[in-house]
Amino acid sequence: xxxxxxxxxxxxxxxxxxxxxxxxxxxxxxxxxxxxxxxxxxxxxxxxxxxxxxxxxxxxxxxxxxxxxxxxxxxxxxxxxxxxxxxxxxxxxxxxxxxxxxxxxxxxxxxxxxxxx
Amino acid sequence: xxxxxxxxxxxxxxxxxxxxxxxxxxxxxxxxxxxxxxxxxxxxxxxxxxxxxxxxxxxxxxxxxxxxxxxxxxxxxxxxxxxxxxxxxxxxxxxxxxxxxxxxxxxxxxxxx
Numbered sequence: 623x624x625x626x627x628x629x630x631x632x633x634x635x636x637x638x639x640x641x642x643x644x645x646x647x648x649x650x651x652x653x654x655x656x657x658x659x660x661x662x663x664x665x666x667x668x669x670x671x672x673x674x675x676x677x678x679x680x681x682x683x684x685x686x687x688x689x690x691x692x693x694x695x696x697x698x699x700x701x702x703x704x705x706x707x708x709x710x711x712x713x714x715x716x717x718x719x720x721x722x723x724x725x726x727x728x729x730x731x732x733x734x735x736x737x738x739x
Numbered sequence: 740x741x742x743x744x745x746x747x748x749x750x751x752x753x754x755x756x757x758x759x760x761x762x763x764x765x766x767x768x769x770x771x772x773x774x775x776x777x778x779x780x781x782x783x784x785x786x787x788x789x790x791x792x793x794x795x796x797x798x799x800x801x802x803x804x805x806x807x808x809x810x811x812x813x814x815x816x817x818x819x820x821x822x823x824x825x826x827x828x829x830x831x832x833x834x835x836x837x838x839x840x841x842x843x844x845x846x847x848x849x850x851x852x
Contacts, residue, residue: 653838664743664830664842672838680839712784726772726834730784 624648628713628731635703635738643698643734645713651729653716654696658682658709659733665712671696672718703738710735741766743833745843752821753851759806760816760846762831768792773807773814774832778845779824787829790814818848826850 626647635641647654655670667680671690685707687699696715700707714728743764752758764773775787790798790807797805802819818825828847834840 655838657842662748662844664745664844666842667839670838678838710782714784725789726840727774727786727789728784728834728840733782733784 626713626715626729626731628711628734630734631732632735633737635700635736637704637738639703640699640701641703641736642700643711643713643736645696645698645731646694647696647713647715647729648694649715649717649729650693651715652693652718654690655680655714655716655728656686656688656696656698657712657714659712660709668698668711700736703736705738708736708738741768741771741833741835741839741841743831743841743843745831745846747846748844749847749849751849751851752818752825754821754823756821757817757819758821758848760818760829760831760848762814762816762843764812764814764831764833764841766812766833766835768835770835772834773805774834774840775803775805775814775816776830776832776842777825778828778830779826784830788816821850823850823852 629644656668657665669688671677711734713731718724771792773790777785777787788800806815828845831843
């Protein structure tokens with residue numbers, strides 16, 4: 623049972639480069655999200671999706687792009703990386719319907735550490 | 740707006756002793772969920788305990804229990820019989836069941852042998 627899988631685990635970019643963080647879940651969860659974790663600030667929501675074809679902005683969306691073409695995948699794109707985007711990124715999913723209903727619990731991937739030089 | 744505040748950036752406890760981590764929050768909603776997540780050095784976010792706001796009974800999971808004071812908007816985590824494996828960053832989180840879970844800044848717990 624893989625749960626939420628993120629790749630890559632580590633990445634170093636130069637300012638202005640683009641990249642995509644991949645996220646896949648095998649739990650058939652409707653809701654998926656991306657958070658960034660910075661020291662002293664906890665986790666902040668970047669973007670989220672409540673189902674295939676539906677995305678919305680979170681607390682800190684600037685500089686990031688997302689799409690949700692399937693239930694399983696929710697990639698996060700950095701179009702032109704900036705040093706301020708140096709962070710640890712977490713993908714998380716949540717079941718919102720079905721047996722047991724929505725408990726509000728987020729299931730997290732292992733995180734991706736991104737450094738922008 | 741909903742906010743979560745953890746006023747203790749760092750805490751330490753002696754092995755086998757008890758420690759309490761503090762969390763306060765603010766929300767205008769009456770129905771919501773509260774969580775404590777643990778993040779060990781591996782970076783993995785692990786759910787420790789969950790509390791539904793409409794339930795008056797405090798949640799308990801083995802050595803972990805909470806003191807949920809809804810009127811005071813307080814949600815502290817008590818760890819009994821602390822073990823070396825409890826050393827981690829602990830995050831308090833608030834969710835209204837919509838699409839935005841808010842996290843506190845975290846408390847780093849050190850367990851001394």
